[in-house]
Amino acid sequence: MKPNVVMLVSHPIQYYVPIYRWLAAQGDINLTVLFHNRVGVTKSFDAGFGREIVWDLPLLEGYKYEFLSDRSESGGICFSVVSALYRINPDVLLVHGYHDVTNILAVLASRLMGVPVLMRSDTKPTPQNMNPGLFKGALKRLVFKQVDYFLSIGMLNRKFYLQNGVPARKILFSPFSVENNFFTLDGNERVWRRKQTRLALGISDSEFVVLSASKLIKRKRVSDVISSCAQLQAEGLPMCLLIVGSGEEEMSLRAQAEMSGAHVVFVGFKNQTEIRDFYAASDVFVLPSELEPWGLAVNEAMASGLPCVVSDQVGAAPDLIEGKGTGIVYPCADLLGLAEALRRLALDRPLLLSCGSRALQLIADWDNSVCAKEFRVAIALAVKKDQQHSAAV
Template sequence: MSEIVHKYRVLIVASHPVQYATPLFRLMAKHPQLDIQVAYCSLQGVKAGFDAGFGVEVVWDIPLLDEYPWVEVENNSPKPQLGSFFGLINLGLWKLISKENFDAVIVYTGYSYFSFWIAAAATKLTGKKFLFSTDSSGIEPRNKKRWKTWLKIILLPPIFHIADIVMVASTLGKQIVMSLGIPEQRITMTPFVVDNDWWISQARKIDVHTVRKEWNIPESSTIVMFCAKLQPWKRPQDILRAFAKANVLGSYLVFAGEGALRSELELEAKTLGLAERVRFLGFVNQSQLPSVYSSADLFVFPSEYEPFGVVVNEAMLCGCPVVVSDQVGSRHDLVQHGKNGFVYPCGDIDALATIFKEILPDYELLQKMGTAATERMKSWSPEENIKAVVQALKNLIHN
């Protein structure tokens, strides 16, 4: 006699459609133990909108609303916007949660939105199980203001205690949440992932020769890649200065992304005498990113504040070894120093230059590390994420 499979009815509350999350929702919609409904507080990303980080208007060029059930909950904020506590005030969440027969509510909006608290209150008052996700891997805020750090130490424990389960994105995230007094049994690690199959399949289609020709870079050259917003906390200038210091023959540096630092970087590249060996691609939309990573030999992410850094996933899935600073959250779970990449002290230009000198002339080592990078991602996938979610629901509802 076959075992009866329990199906969990789950409401997922998300701030807006995100290219990393929607593949997960599609897989969840097909899972035999999940009956999901996604509630969006905003449709920014599907609809064109100004992205302050990139400094340009952005609308993602891949499907974000296909193959899973979703609704848009009206935003009642007088000034609707992402990144502001009162920018999302979705009062309809109360009715949706209190009237519908959900087993659990999973919130991805973050406690920094008013709508998070609407969802939390409605869930707790109606006796449903409450889970929320955090990608934090540290307490210190991006602006490094000490008073904010102390405030977090005071406020985060009671916030996290609201949840029946806190879903963390990394091992470092789990350590941080445990340090705030949350018992390990109330923490579930749901790996921060992308659509592995899509990235690998797209990477295999790339004609590297054509891409490098478009960039006006010789095919035999070695390319160092930065792909992110050109913002101060990402520290793109560190790559430029280390690249200049290393001065490896036949190497090029490519910046994919837009942001406030672009003009400064272009000027500094000229001042350093590197204008002919540095390329600025500007904003690159999602469908074109596999060609960016696949055509590079080494991806570098020097950020001083990065809770996880999902671009590391993307690069590794495209067979690109990675160099990350010791402030990038994914370093602990994904980067195996000397095997599929390197970790160096954030802001240490000399250390980064030394890595460039060591690895850029060694094509065989770059290839070997690139293969190891893709291999690592086999066990950091959407399947592991969803398996953890289902197990958390099972433990909450049946124990």
């Protein structure tokens, strides 16, 4: 008999949807995805981007789903999650994150029902996460005790669980991933997209293009990239900084770019089907963030064949960049370190090409298909553990 599996997540997320489809297509589980709200499929205001957005990929095809509310904004408690769980009567619950009250309700309800719980989050050790305060700390410990297995997305996430007292035997691996095939272009198509995009943006073939693609908010530290690129251009390096994204910092970043005299091109927010053109047009991707739990744009860039320069506060750095030959990690907020990393890649073409090639090779093991298979393993373990418990009782 096929187990009933419920996945609980805040809203339809473009990175996760292929995983749902893959699991549903296997035919050996009955999957239902419960969403808190309709963000992503209904046009809604995104505070980070500073504008209304709706993703231009189909997010609700190929799997069974339900919405716990009709809200088109984040936040709020969905008490209906309890009745939904009792109605579906799952054999396994996989919940994304532990901070949200709706998720906590689902975990507690599942334990009362005797349903095994899997948990996945992108949390990494930070002073705030490791010392959340008396009440939040007690609540976290209570929730963690109800979880049968934790799905770690990478090294720092695993370290977070271990430092919070989770036994290593309860931590499984499920890589934080994107749909690699969507971003990996064959040689001819990449060359064509590179040429056409640069032509449209007024970027010459000879310029070394640095790509920054993120929400334009303070913690992303896009101003660091502008400063470092301006320094390199002042040294005479023919380069251009391409900034994709929007947000509250956009006006100040534009002013900074203008004052620097550097060649900086702002293209605004770009949807999923558009973003590939900008990866194709670029030579290197930069993510200078602080407080970055992971940074899935790094996955996208690597799947596009780009070397990556990231700060040491990016969660993906230990797994995908540091010591991997796929790019360079520098200390967050170190403008000279960022400039030196970009200088090395701009002046050493063999290094640039080697990093891009290794990026493609490494990221093949971090595809959504790999993640989905690990989900399947975790579900099977949870079902087996529950069956063993039932037999013992």
